[in-house]
Amino acid sequence: MDLNLLVALDALLAEGSVAGAARRMNLSAPAMSRTLARIRDAVGDPVLVRAGRRLVPTPRAIELRDRVRAVVEDAQALLRPEGATDPSTLERTFTIRASDYAAGVFSAGLAAAAARQAPGVTLRFTDQGREDVKDLREGRIDLDIGVLGSETGPEIRVQTLLQDRFVGVVREGHPLLRGAMTAERFAAAPHISASRRGRSRGLIDDALERQGLSRRVTLVMPSFYAALFTAASSDIVAALPLAVVARAAALGLAVRSFELPVTVPTVTVVQSWHPRFDKDAGHRWLRQLIKATIGETAERR
Structure with missing residues (x-):
């Protein structure tokens, strides 16, 4: 019995692809394909079958998934000391x-x-x-x-890592940098919304609304970094976490940040396990x- 097949099966069922499992186990894709063939022989089931351009688990694989994960975790725990380690x-x-x-x-x-x-x-x-x-x-x-x-x-265990706040970000020489930064001037500029869910409205809009103002979001970007690089090369305004902007400034990106003229909550970054x-x-x-x-x-x- 080759117990390494259990580790490979766990990776295949978790990733749902030969390439993903190969990356997880630091193997080549052909080597993982050969391992999948051995697993199919051992289990007597195809385990993963093609559905269009992707692989999906068979009913037998779905039945095995949690049991395989538990066995692999138990084996890892047996070979991993709980005390101090170097x-x-x-x-x-x-x-x-x-x-x-x-x-x-x-x-x-x-x-x-x-x-x-x-x-x-x-x-x-x-x-x-x-x-x-x-x-x-x-x-x-x-x-x-x-x-x-x-x-x-x-x-789930949760530990706080840091508190961060949002700041406004524009390119060097942006017209907003000339004169006092008021909520009215801020709201009148074109804006980017950075949202993985594609949302164009958020906490800044709520804060502006309390002052009887609204902004026009002309772009919705999927990440803070996409919004950052867009703001650096246009007249569109972004609102981003200070840590992102500080990293950009350290790398020499030609952007300027400013305190938002409205009050929005800080964000708490945590690690969970x-x-x-x-x-x-x-x-x-x-x-x-x-x-x-x-x-x-x-x-x-």
Whole structure:
């Protein structure tokens, strides 16, 4: 019995593709295809079948998915010490779900700190996707870094990393930079809305409405960075987290920021994890690394 097939099957069922499972296991796609063939022989089932341009699990694979995940997690726990560990000897890949905001601002610092302390560790960032707690519960991700407010579930552990606020962002030489920044002038300019859900209205619109004002959103962009680069090369105004703008300024992007002339709530960035990892030494090291690195990044703004 080759128990490595269980690990490969777990990756295939989690990723739903040969290429995704190959990346997770640091294998080539042909090698993962050969492994899938062996799994099919061992299970006596196709496991994944083609439906159009993608692969979908068979009923047998769906039946096996949670059991396979549990077996793999138990095996990993048996081979992972719960006490103190030396990060320099750690050989592990951690999967972190994060927004483009968190990944873009903090991943460089995290990668540098991890390379110094634990050169055998790989940090694998993945998109937020559904933003639900299922991936944490089922072990598809190790940590979730995002804004406090989404449903996490009663058992999920949450730790605050930093508070951030929104500021206005325009290109160098923008007409808004000349004269006092009033709510009226701000509202009269064309605006970008940065929203993964495609929303053109948000907290800024609510704040303007309380003053009897409204703004015209001419662009809706899927990420803060798309909005940032658009604002840097046009007369459109963006409202972005200060950490994003500070990172852009450090890289020499020709933008200027200003305090918003309306009051909007600050955002709380947190990391969340499942309690199964509370005593896991490697996971504890990762959480401490993220807390310290993000705190240091925030202090340098």
